[in-house]
Amino acid sequence: MKIIVNGGFERKKAEVVIAKNGQEIITLPKDAYGCDVDAEEGDTIDVKLKYTYRSVLPLATFAYRKGNDTYYVHPSAMYSKWMNATYKILPFLCIILYAIQPLIQSEGYKWACIGMLVLTVVSFLGLQYSRTSPNVQGKLFKLDVL
Known part of the structure; x- marks a missing residue:
């Protein structure tokens, strides 16, 4: 499964944290916008932004379904x-x-x-x-x- 995150122009100071079933599995560096995650049917995936002052902004939470291999998280209009x-x-x-x-x-x-x-x-x-x-x-x- 691939997750692509667009946190907006102010995301330059934030890291993307991806958790599977409540456990943090990947922390993307500030210049990375996507990653591959191993997930099984029904796993809960949380995507969050972690700023330098340790404030965390939850972006999305979803359950993985087979056949949906690419998820794109982006700011609303x-x-x-x-x-x-x-x-x-x-x-x-x-x-x-x-x-x-x-x-x-x-x-x-x-x-x-x-x-x-x-x-x-x-x-x-x-x-x-x-x-x-x-x-x-x-x-x-x-x-x-x-």
């Missing part, structure tokens, strides 16, 4: 958009708004800058919290059988 907004879009909007703030002398504009900064911080904190909340974790990643 919601998680990908949320990560892009939090790490790529919102911080640059804040910087741009604060850079042109001296040109626009308005109380409303200052409040808009503060609001954008608060939105960025809340989005970042929400993304960090979502990794620890069991209710949200199941919606962050998808499992596809190839």
